[in-house]
Amino acid sequence: MITVGVIGAGRIGQLHIDNLALLPSVKIKSVADVYIDNIYDWAQQRDIVNITNNPMAIIQDPEIDAILICSPTTTHMELIKAAARAKKHIFCEKPITFSTTSTQEALTVVKEQGVKLQVGFNRRFDTNFRTIRNQIANGVIGTAHTLRITSRDPHPPPIEYVKTSGGLFMDMMIHDFDMARYVMQSDVVEVHAKGAVLIDEKIGEVGDVDTAIVLLTFANGSIGTIENSRQAVYGYDQRLEVFGELGALVVENNRPSNITHFSTEGVITDKPYHFFLERYRQAYIDEMKEFAAAIINNTDIVCTGNDGLQAERIAEAAKKSMQIGRPVSIS
Amino acid sequence: MITVGVIGAGRIGQLHIDNLALLPSVKIKSVADVYIDNIYDWAQQRDIVNITNNPMAIIQDPEIDAILICSPTTTHMELIKAAARAKKHIFCEKPITFSTTSTQEALTVVKEQGVKLQVGFNRRFDTNFRTIRNQIANGVIGTAHTLRITSRDPHPPPIEYVKTSGGLFMDMMIHDFDMARYVMQSDVVEVHAKGAVLIDEKIGEVGDVDTAIVLLTFANGSIGTIENSRQAVYGYDQRLEVFGELGALVVENNRPSNITHFSTEGVITDKPYHFFLERYRQAYIDEMKEFAAAIINNTDIVCTGNDGLQAERIAEAAKKSMQIGRPVSIS
Amino acid sequence: MITVGVIGAGRIGQLHIDNLALLPSVKIKSVADVYIDNIYDWAQQRDIVNITNNPMAIIQDPEIDAILICSPTTTHMELIKAAARAKKHIFCEKPITFSTTSTQEALTVVKEQGVKLQVGFNRRFDTNFRTIRNQIANGVIGTAHTLRITSRDPHPPPIEYVKTSGGLFMDMMIHDFDMARYVMQSDVVEVHAKGAVLIDEKIGEVGDVDTAIVLLTFANGSIGTIENSRQAVYGYDQRLEVFGELGALVVENNRPSNITHFSTEGVITDKPYHFFLERYRQAYIDEMKEFAAAIINNTDIVCTGNDGLQAERIAEAAKKSMQIGRPVSIS
Amino acid sequence: MITVGVIGAGRIGQLHIDNLALLPSVKIKSVADVYIDNIYDWAQQRDIVNITNNPMAIIQDPEIDAILICSPTTTHMELIKAAARAKKHIFCEKPITFSTTSTQEALTVVKEQGVKLQVGFNRRFDTNFRTIRNQIANGVIGTAHTLRITSRDPHPPPIEYVKTSGGLFMDMMIHDFDMARYVMQSDVVEVHAKGAVLIDEKIGEVGDVDTAIVLLTFANGSIGTIENSRQAVYGYDQRLEVFGELGALVVENNRPSNITHFSTEGVITDKPYHFFLERYRQAYIDEMKEFAAAIINNTDIVCTGNDGLQAERIAEAAKKSMQIGRPVSIS
Incomplete structure (x- = not known):
């Protein structure tokens, strides 16, 4: 207790x-x-x-x-x-x-x-991402060659929030930087970021971007990309693919139901869950469960202070890369 | 309280x-x-x-x-x-x-x-089936013409259980008879059942069947089928389709993850949940939640004693139909 | 030549x-x-x-x-x-x-x-159905237990055609009777048919039905159903499932493209091909190719006169079953 | 004629x-x-x-x-x-x-x-890619924001071929550079390429890479990535996604059949077609058909010499970018 x-x-x-x-x-x-x-x-x-x-x-x-x-x-x-x-x-x-x-x-x-210090990377507790990490660790696809993360919000935050958010890389893509390290089980050694203001000019006016793609190089030699958008009109888009020597593993979106509607407009299935509270409902529960368990049983934390630090280092490097227009190394 | x-x-x-x-x-x-x-x-x-x-x-x-x-x-x-x-x-x-x-x-x-009396038809509380019922009630596919329910267990119960189970129609398919009434929103007026012993001879020796298909006629003129098997080696198979004037609605299986594995063996996704406890975990929670709420707020019960009775009437008629080899009317 | x-x-x-x-x-x-x-x-x-x-x-x-x-x-x-x-x-x-x-x-x-006499059961030449038959013959799912065929046209034929068509079982479902024998590799020994007029009253007025479900019993002990509708507003719906001892094989619809559209209305894929000419385009080509080859090389015909006769016998029995309201045996 | x-x-x-x-x-x-x-x-x-x-x-x-x-x-x-x-x-x-x-x-x-000069970019004649281009041109997803192309071969070419191939960007990714321009309907103004030798060291020894990701910036302000691998053990992987203001359009792989196999190993569908000859069989036919038609009717060519030139310019820039480790502009 x-x-x-x-x-x-x-x-x-x-x-x-x-x-x-x-x-x-x-x-x-x-x-x-x-x-x-x-x-x-x-x-x-x-x-x-x-x-x-x-x-x-x-x-x-x-x-x-x-x-x-x-x-x-x-x-x-x-x-x-x-x-x-x-x-x-x-x-x-x-x-x-x-x-x-x-x-x-x-x-x-x-x-x-x-x-003990646990950092709030809730996606590490999602069944899909945890399973895919374990499958990679168990050699299901052999050596990993490439990673692709797609992560899109349903709508941008209020502009007042954007101003103090630390910017897209530190506020939003930081989850994906952590996920990249988590599934690839390797640190990021170089990052090249490209950002754009395509959704709302006000986001540009306060010095941020609303769309970005980052090209990552990992310590183990693999490479990958992360794409973020502040606005996917169809909901919270959270997908990931790791490709390797023996195949590929893909996480598709979770959806509210498994209903398929055959209609004159096409064959329609549910949109992804609308936002992170629904999409990661169980992950948030498990995040707390494992935090409590780590204290009670004195066991290791799933995402440590160092994990938080490493994600921030990638976010800083990404921001710098976008500004100078060149890849930035992370020592 | x-x-x-x-x-x-x-x-x-x-x-x-x-x-x-x-x-x-x-x-x-x-x-x-x-x-x-x-x-x-x-x-x-x-x-x-x-x-x-x-x-x-x-x-x-x-x-x-x-x-x-x-x-x-x-x-x-x-x-x-x-x-x-x-x-x-x-x-x-x-x-x-x-x-x-x-x-x-x-x-x-x-x-x-x-x-108040609530009967334990847990599937009525499943998001997929509840949503599809509402969509039909809301006219998404217009008048319903046909129904198909596929319902397969991962393995047969112990033979001792089979003996006292009331038989496949009363023990297993009764869930599907209720589901048929629930989604079609109409009573069953005729049933023709065909059973077979294809999985385990012992089930036949105690007077039951392990595989069955039932052809249903509804009061509103629509028709449908239910298929049951006591053993699907790939897990608990729970699917449903309603076809109508303006299209079709299909419930596919729920699965533990949304991972797709591209391998030399094919493109592989998860099997369905293994059995009813996992598949209907949330439905069982909601079943209790709504039972408590109906008492506290003195509101209607989702599945009443009469719903239980009607499903049993169909099960009895199905058993009789199988025995006499002809359709049986339900007045 | x-x-x-x-x-x-x-x-x-x-x-x-x-x-x-x-x-x-x-x-x-x-x-x-x-x-x-x-x-x-x-x-x-x-x-x-x-x-x-x-x-x-x-x-x-x-x-x-x-x-x-x-x-x-x-x-x-x-x-x-x-x-x-x-x-x-x-x-x-x-x-x-x-x-x-x-x-x-x-x-x-x-x-x-x-x-040599070849009967025009074009679906036998479709890659999906031919592959599934071979997989069953090769034991991929062990002993087959149940069959389900869904076969829906996009719209009814003109009423003048319906009058001289021989009726839904002889005109439309005959393809499915043949498919049932083809994939199950066993003859049909009993049939129970249920028909309804749900789409167009005129079809009823000329003595036919526009919607039907038939329950089949095969010589090898397996059972199955065929569902036909004269009108699926979303196109030509051609699906099939065989379930058995070691798993299930399902044929889904072919579609014009593999495009998925994530929209505010849902996640949308193509409707099935609109009708048989598009859906079975390649099957019709291969039907002619194999007819010519059987003559030139003096080899066996894929669908013989006897296959045509057996499908007609099932169609006749289905019509009779619908009329008398009881299963009909086929000796 | x-x-x-x-x-x-x-x-x-x-x-x-x-x-x-x-x-x-x-x-x-x-x-x-x-x-x-x-x-x-x-x-x-x-x-x-x-x-x-x-x-x-x-x-x-x-x-x-x-x-x-x-x-x-x-x-x-x-x-x-x-x-x-x-x-x-x-x-x-x-x-x-x-x-x-x-x-x-x-x-x-x-x-x-x-x-007239037509260049052999066969993928422009594929139904999926042509349809998605038209949908984008017709505003189905509004302004395009990002592009992602995944293009993987089933196995590397012989090393003797690699030596004289012009390198991965000129030999393989050139198709994707053209596809990028084709679907985005905008020229590429900057490219940043990252390559790796992860499949076969011999490819590195002759000065080429076998895995690469390229980050593209388009004249219209959108951004995108292309990923190539010389070896996907599960077959020829050809996917594409365009994300925009009003949604996303995704091209999934074409497969030999639409059969789903429910087994104890999972729910299995076909691998993609094994290689380009099968995958683009119809596209190659239509490429010739349209070349002939353009001459006979004196109409415009679908992919012109200039399209070939532009794809080569991107390939050259990508190669240079990989060598110098920085983005390269294309004027």
Whole structure:
């Protein structure tokens, strides 16, 4: 049995709280949010006894074993350091910080304090992606030669969010950078990024792109691409292909139903799930389940602080590559 | 908030208990089973305070609002009557009884006492089948002309079970008879059944069949077929097609993953889920959720005692048709 | 090299002529049709030297090795007998005649004269169906247990055609009766047919049905169904499934392209080919190729007069079964 | 009616000859090949009257309207110039030459002489790709944002061929460069190529790569990737996706049959066609049909000399990009 406190109760914080509530081995004692009035009723309905706008009140609570950090990215570094120093295990949403320097600073403290840190790469807990990784590890397609990740959102975030998001590579493609390392089981050594503003000019005006393709080179010699778009009108498009010596493995989209409609307009099946909350519903549950289990059983974390750091390094290199118009090496 | 007691804690009773435990509005107070020693530890871990081998102790408990009857079919009639007379709402596994006469006797008492009775046709709660029913009701394919249900188990039950199962039509195809009425939204008026022993001679020796096709005529003039097999080596095969004036709707199998493997052997996707517990995992959860909600909100039951009775009438007619080698009318 | 004459140059006769023209080993010398004016130009463009309204002029031409009979079914018996007596090999469109008695009379003459007779069951030459038959013969699914054939036309024929068509079982489902024997490699011993008028009342007024399901029992103990509809608004629906001891084999529809369209309306693929001319384009070519090859190399015919007769026997029994409302045995 | 001569009767030359033979409007009068002994019998069986080892004998024949150039790439420039000066229309296999300078020299003569030149980009004649291009032109997905082409051979060519092939970009990916321009209907302005030797070290030893990904930027602002592999063990993999404002269009592989096999090993469908001769069988026929029609009707050529030149320019840029490790602009 572990006792947990959650810092930041926006959409993703609330999602994690509801998923933790399904676990008999977890008690959610406290939640902190700057907008305490907004969440008061919500938290009370969930029997959370301690509702505060002061994160340190949670971090310093001796009854609490683990902290979930779901507040804005700019707050992550200080909260991680404080939580680690208070000997709390930590779950932190992605990215850890907006700069690899800050992330390294936070990770150093985590390491010194010997606490566990899990980063919120929820897709690692999806059955499809986990299975494909295991199949590759088991040699089902022999040596991997190429990777292709397609990852498209149904619509762009509000422009206010875009401004402070860290940019497409750090905010959105970071999931795919982690997935690339996860399925290929090799680090990325070079990245070449190409971005474009094709969906909404306002995204360009605030210095970001809405469409991008990144060409990756892996340490093991394989190569691959990631494509991101901020707007696929047909829903949340999450596909992946690894091609190798003995064949190829492809993850297709999950869909709400397995109904096929033969009509005068064609043969129609469901669109993909509309967005990440539906598509990764079970993955988010399993992410919390495995975080709790790793603490209770003192076992390894599925996605570590270093995984977070490596994804951020690729994101930084991609952003730089796009700016200078050339490939960038990652040492 | 309702308080529930469960009679019969075999595989399906335990499944329902675990699913009820996910509902904040349900308290499971008691469980009865003839093999009380087998379930004692299991039930205690679930904080069930009252573990008994006497069903009547549960039925007569004034704190209990609803009873789940998951004991063998031969016990259903007496338990339903007793529970109804004690003013408990009832969930009863399929079939209600092995004879429509007994079922009618039980339903008469249920009606007199004014309690709710839900029959365990779990497939009605599956997203695919519910969606297709709604699409048909909404006229997506206009008037329905034909129905096809394919329903195959991964392997036959033990021969001891077959002996007391009521036969393939009452034990297995009864789900499909209910599904036929559910999606076609019309009663069955004639049935012609053909059975065969193609998988295991022992099934024939105890007077049953392991393979069957039934040709159905509906009150609304449409026609259809149901095919059952006790053994599909590739897993639990659950498909359905309704064809009509404006097109066709097909439910394909659900599969554990959406991975496609391009190999020298062909292009391979997952087999269907292996059996009903995996295939209908969410449907079983929703079945309990809606049973509880119908009691709490005093709303209609999704599958009523009459639905149970009608499916049994078709099963009886199918058995008779197979025996006499001719179609049998259902008035 | 063989020389061929064609009797009946309607849609199907013209199709065969164009397909024969692709074969370097075949010379089409003559064509006969009652509407000679309609086809004169058409035939001349194809370098057919002899255009006549007298079939006997073709049958008695000593240069001609083989006759294609593509005239109305009512003319088949006399033409077959005459052609056989003139020692011509014969290709005859399905059905051979509208009565098994007449067909047997024609086949007796064919046998006496020792000529080859191929019946126009074009689907036997389709790659999908031929492959599935071979896979079953090779034991890919072990013993076959059940068969399902779905066969739907895009729209009903003109009511004038329906009147003289011989009825749905003899005109349309006869292809499926032959396919059933072809893939199951066993004769049909019992048939139970259910028909309905759901598409066009006029079809009912002339004594026919537009929708039908037939339940078949095979000599080898397996069972199956065939479903026919005269109108599938999405095109020509031609599917088949054989289920057995070691798995199942399913033929899905062929489609004009392999394009998938992800849209706001769903994920859309092509409808099936619109009708038999497109769907079985290559099968019709191969049907002629193999007919010519069987004559030139004196090898066995793929679908014989007996295959035609057996399909007609099933069609007759199906019609009778529908009329009397009971299964009918085929000795 | 046109009269044609063919220079080069290797695999592809023979294929074109057999396809031309299907066209009633084309007479093949002459064929030239350096290995005249090898093709003598083959050509005689096809009623080709003039079999020579001297291409100029064909080019200077006043009866001949059009020349097919299917000889090695190194011979193309001189043959094109000679044929154009003899006022013959020309079909030339891809690439036109190994250098854009030589290609331009040849095209200048073609232009001066006013003859038609069609380049052998057979995939433009494939139904799938042609349909998707038309759908994009018709606005089915609005503005195109990204392109992805997957193109994999079943096995590498002999190493002797690789040596003189011009390299993967000029020999293999040139088809995809043309396809990129064809479906996106926009020129490529920048290319960044990454290559690897992952299949056969010998390919690296002769200075080539066997695996490559190219990132393309189009004049209209869209971006895309092409992936090539010399060895996909499951067959010839030819897929394409265009994603845009209103959705996505995907071309999946064509397969020999539409059979699905439900087995204990999974649900298995056919591998793609094994190689280009099967996959593009109909496209090769239509390529010849449209070449002949363009001459007879004096209409536009589907893939012109300029299309050939542009694909070569991209291939040259890709090779340079791979060598210098940076994107290369195409003015």
